Amino acid sequence: xxxxxxxxxxxxxxxxxxxLKKPYSELFVSKFPDNxxxxxxxxxxxxxxxxxxxxxxxxxxxxxxxxxxxYTAKDLGAKKLVLVAPYLxxxxxxxxxxxxxxxxxxxxAKLFRVFDELITIDPHLHRHHSxxxxxxxxxxKLSANSLIADYIKKHFKNSIILGPDxxxxxxxxxxxxKIKSHxxxxxxxxxxxxxxxxxxxxxxxxxxxxxxxxxxxxxxHTMMETVKEAKHLGAKKIECVCVHGIFAENAYEKLKxxxxxxxxxxxxxxxxxxxxDVSGLIADSLK
Ligand code: R5P
Numbered sequence: 581x582x583x584x585x586x587x588x589x590x591x592x593x594x595x596x597x598x599x600l601k602k603p604y605s606e607l608f609v610s611k612f613p614d615n616x617x618x619x620x621x622x623x624x625x626x627x628x629x630x631x632x633x634x635x636x637x638x639x640x641x642x643x644x645x646x647x648x649x650x651y652t653a654k655d656l657g658a659k660k661l662v663l664v665a666p667y668l669x670x671x672x673x674x675x676x677x678x679x680x681x682x683x684x685x686x687x688x689a690k691l692f693r694v695f696d697e698l699i700t701i702d703p704h705l706h707r708h709h710s711x712x713x714x715x716x717x718x719x720x721k722l723s724a725n726s727l728i729a730d731y732i733k734k735h736f737k738n739s740i741i742l743g744p745d746x747x748x749x750x751x752x753x754x755x756x757x758k759i760k761s762h763x764x765x766x767x768x769x770x771x772x773x774x775x776x777x778x779x780x781x782x783x784x785x786x787x788x789x790x791x792x793x794x795x796x797x798x799x800x801h802t803m804m805e806t807v808k809e810a811k812h813l814g815a816k817k818i819e820c821v822c823v824h825g826i827f828a829e830n831a832y833e834k835l836k837x838x839x840x841x842x843x844x845x846x847x848x849x850x851x852x853x854x855x856x857d858v859s860g861l862i863a864d865s866l867k
Contacts, residue, residue, distance in 0.1 A: 581866070582623060586634035586649065588642050592666060592847060593633035595859035600866060607632070607649055617641065619648045626657040631664055631866060632695075637826050637849045639669035643691070650694045663695040664862055666848035667824045671704040689715045699865055701848050701858055702795050702823045706747050720865050724823045724846045725751060727856050729758035731844065732791055736819055739789040744768055744778055744806040751823065752793045763793075766809075768802060778805040786814030797822045797845070800831025807838050817841050825851045 585593030585606045597604035605623040612618060630653045634646045650661055673684035685708065692698060697718040702725075703711060711719035732739065732755065741761055743752025745768035756763030769777045790810050797803055803820050810818055818840050825832070825845030832853060835843055847854035 581629040581631060582625065583631045583633060584621070584623075584649070586632055586642070586646055588635045588637070588850075589633045589664075589666065591850065592635070592859055592862075593664075595857070596631075596633060596664070596863050596866070599859055599863035607645070609645055617644055617648060619645055619652065621649070621652065621656070624656075625653045627659050629660040629662065630658040631662045633664045633666075633862075635667045635849050636665050636669035637667050637824070643669075643688070647691060647694065654694070660697070661695045662697045662699065662866070663692065664699045664866075666701050666846075666858060666862065667826075668698075668700040668703045671708075672706070674705075674707045685714065693717055699862065701846070701861065702751070704747075704795055722858075722861050722865055723754075724848075724856065724858055724861065725754045726758060727846065727858065727861065728793065728821055728823070729755045731856050732793075732821065733759045735842075735844075736789065736791055739791045739819070740764065740785070742766065742790055742792045742806060742810065744792060744794055744802045748794045751795050755793050755821075766806065768805075774799055774801055776801050776805050778802070778809055780806075780809045780813055783813055785810055787816050788814075789817045789819075790815045791819045791821055794820075794822050796824045796826060797831055797835075797843075798826045798828050800827065800829075800835055803831075803835055803840075804838060807835065807840055811839070819844070821845070824848050825853045827851055827853070 581602045583597035608620040670684040670688045699720045701722045708714045741756040741763040743765040749765045752763045819842045821844045843853045844855045845853040846856040846858045
């Protein structure tokens with residue numbers, strides 16, 4: 581087995597290879613003047629199980645990169661191709677939201693059939709429940725819930741867990757169960773990618789410590805609306821925790837400006853909130 585660090589996940593790939601005591605190599609990636617990509621392996625992949633580690637935030641170029649790498653590895657005689665995509669993009673577009681719109685998750689699933697196996701962490705599966713059924717290749721869906729619960733238990737005291745919308749129950753409820761706390765899952769209405777409304781009805785959060793738990797912070801509007809409502813209802817201290825910290829459009833800074841004490845994510849995506857390490861989780865699943 582060889583662990584290959586692709587452009588977005590070199591640090592994580594190195595950690596995984598260390599934990600597994602398996603060799604590490606970086607994918608060489610460069611750009612032509614017209615922005616076309618060029619990739620090359622720096623190691624021999626013939627007859628090997630090749631594990632490509634690539635997180636798919638800001639995904640478009642990163643997807644081309646791993647597809648080029650995958651086809652090249654096959655051409656060069658790799659025995660088995662495993663894609664570790666700690667953050668798997670495009671899963672939220674899982675139905676035809678507009679009568680003539682693209683169901684992006686299904687197209688991605690078809691493209692990724694070049695791999696023999698897919699490993700990812702907490703994919704946003706809402707309408708599709710099984711990765712295996714969607715991708716039609718061997719797939720492992722890992723969860724960072726236990727790691728998040730351990731972190732909250734260690735660092736945040738006497739907190740109530742809030743899930744900002746119905747889709748967040750998979751994280752908020754599970755994390756709350758693990759730390760033997762209480763979870764409240766709210767209702768969200770999304771108008772556009774940057775406009776959501778969240779209402780917390782009939783609840784008194786006066787003097788309470790709140791941890792908002794969700795899978796993804798992208799523009800941060802889901803978290804921001806939840807934080808505003810919780811503040812309005814008297815919450816004392818508010819912290820935000822997510823699996824995948826995309827933090828598009830300065831979401832991290834905007835949340836801080838709202839008075840959020842701590843913002844924490846896992847390191848599926850490299851960012852300044854990445855305090856929870858998932859390399860052990862991935863290494864275990866590759867054993
Ligand atoms: C969607 O339901 C997800 O669970 C997240 O709540 C959502 O993706 C967060 O997006 P944003 O940060 O842009 O509001």
